[in-house]
Amino acid sequence: xxxxxxxxxxxxxxxxxxxxxxxxxxxxxxxxxxxxxxxxxxxxxxxxxxxxxxxxxxxxxxxxxxxxxxxxxxxxxxxxxxxxxxxxxxxxxxxxxxxxxxxxxxxxxxxxxxxxxxxxxxxxxxxxxxxxxxxxxxxxxxxxxxxxxxxxxxxxxxxxxxxxxxxxxxxxxxxxxxxxxxxxxxxxxxxxxxxxxxxxxxxxxxxxxxxxxxxxxxxxxxxxxxxxxxxxxxxxxxxxxxxxxxxxxxxxxxxxxxxxxxxxxxxxxxxxxxxxxxxxxxxxxxxxxxxxxxxxxxxxxxxxxxx
Numbered sequence: 001x002x003x004x005x006x007x008x009x010x011x012x013x014x015x016x017x018x019x020x021x022x023x024x025x026x027x028x029x030x031x032x033x034x035x036x037x038x039x040x041x042x043x044x045x046x047x048x049x050x051x052x053x054x055x056x057x058x059x060x061x062x063x064x065x066x067x068x069x070x071x072x073x074x075x076x077x078x079x080x081x082x083x084x085x086x087x088x089x090x091x092x093x094x095x096x097x098x099x100x101x102x103x104x105x106x107x108x109x110x111x112x113x114x115x116x117x118x119x120x121x122x123x124x125x126x127x128x129x130x131x132x133x134x135x136x137x138x139x140x141x142x143x144x145x146x147x148x149x150x151x152x153x154x155x156x157x158x159x160x161x162x163x164x165x166x167x168x169x170x171x172x173x174x175x176x177x178x179x180x181x182x183x184x185x186x187x188x189x190x191x192x193x194x195x196x197x198x199x200x201x202x203x204x205x206x207x208x209x210x211x212x213x214x215x216x217x218x219x220x221x222x223x224x225x226x227x228x229x230x231x232x233x234x235x236x237x238x239x240x241x242x243x244x245x246x247x248x249x250x251x252x253x254x255x256x257x258x259x260x261x262x263x264x265x266x267x268x269x270x271x272x273x274x275x276x277x278x279x280x281x282x283x284x285x286x287x288x289x290x291x292x293x294x295x296x297x298x299x300x301x302x303x304x305x306x307x
Contacts (some may be wrong), residue, residue: 001293002219002250007035007048009233013270014215015059015103015268016290017302019258025260026068027270027290028057030192037082041289042261042292046070051083058101059114063305065111069131071101071114076131076141090141090162092116099125103152103215108160109180110134110306115146115151121169128165130183133307144185145176153216153226156180157239164224166213171196173213173226180301193242197230210235214240215256220298227254227269234269249286252280257301267295 009105010029016027019037023104024035033053040046051147055073063069067080092101094116104114112131118124122170127146133139147166153173165229166173175191178184197209211231218224223244225235232252236245251271273281273288281287 002286002291002292004250005038005048005290005292006044006045007228009268009273009288010034011274011288012255012272013288013290014255015057015105016256016258016260016270017060017062017105017267018258018264018266018268019062020262020301023262025268026060026062027268028060030056030058031274033057035201036072042266049082054086056100058116059104059232061104061106061305062113062302064110064306069106069112069305071104071112073100076101076112076114076129076139079266089133089139090129091142092129094125098170102126102150103154105154105244106303106305107156107180108303109183110304111183112305113154115154115165117148117150117152121149121248124167124170125150126167128154132183133305134135136307139307142183144183145188155212155216155218155224158218158220158222162239164216166216168212168214173224180297190226192237194228203238214254215270217257217259218300219259219295223297225257227256229253229272234267249291251284251289252276253287253292254291256271258302259295262297264301265295265297266292268292268300 011031015028035051038046058071060070074096077086084223102117115128116126146169149169151167155164163178171194173191176185177187211228214227214229216226234247253272
């Protein structure tokens with residue numbers, strides 16, 4: 001049974017993670033230019049705090065020494081505390097009028113990964129970057145992959161042998177062999193290709209539209225969970241790409257799942273309402289809220305940014 005988190009309404013919720021030290025859920029409202037977090041016990045409908053940002057945040061991760069690392073429109077920034085000053089760690093050389101950061105998170109080694117998207121959606125100019133600031137070194141930003149329109153679906157295999165990355169616009173999730181210690185990607189291949197949405201009035205396919213891949217996570221069994229935007233569901237895949245489950249959600253546009261709670265058995269999902277039809281919002285009033293339910297499997301703890 002899904003429940004909606006009170007006072008969690010966003011235009012486009014994204015990048016949720018469970019902070020184990022604070023026992024809080026964090027997430028973003030991208031067009032709302034805000035970081036949100038819960039205060040108090042999740043089961044008792046906690047209060048939600050909001051922190052306004054100067055530009056759209058695409059993704060974030062907690063830092064081991066406190067605060068957050070946040071990818072904004074033009075680069076990656078560090079905030080030492082909630083609501084604190086933003087210090088630039090790295091900028092990217094892209095047209096910030098057309099491009100911005102989107103989905104990302106930290107790997108188990110403490111590096112922060114973030115992908116970019118082309119807002120015009122007219123060419124695959126998005127890329128995937130990795131920021132390494134471990135051991136007190138000067139932050140080094142490396143371009144790891146490219147050729148997508150809307151970077152999404154980033155996740156890492158629990159044994160650090162594979163990296164997943166999606167292009168929402170192409171309806172495709174890809175997977176790479178990953179040498180985590182050397183941080184090298186190899187042998188990119190299609191993990192899952194979804195059918196594109198049929199044009200209005202087209203009868204090219206009699207199948208129900210599954211949606212397109214948005215944010216993702218990996219559970220403790222190494223299975224890949226992806227939110228299917230406009231598909232009203234989460235899909236769970238084995239490491240071999242076999243679909244194991246389809247979990248309907250009470251929103252048309254889920255955006256990203258994460259596991260939380262003390263036992264990492266609560267499945268949280270952010271969602272979108274911006275630009276959705278009025279009749280859809282009437283039928284699915286949870287749209288834009290964080291929804292949650294108990295899961296049959298547990299997730300993995302969030303990885304912290306190391307510096």
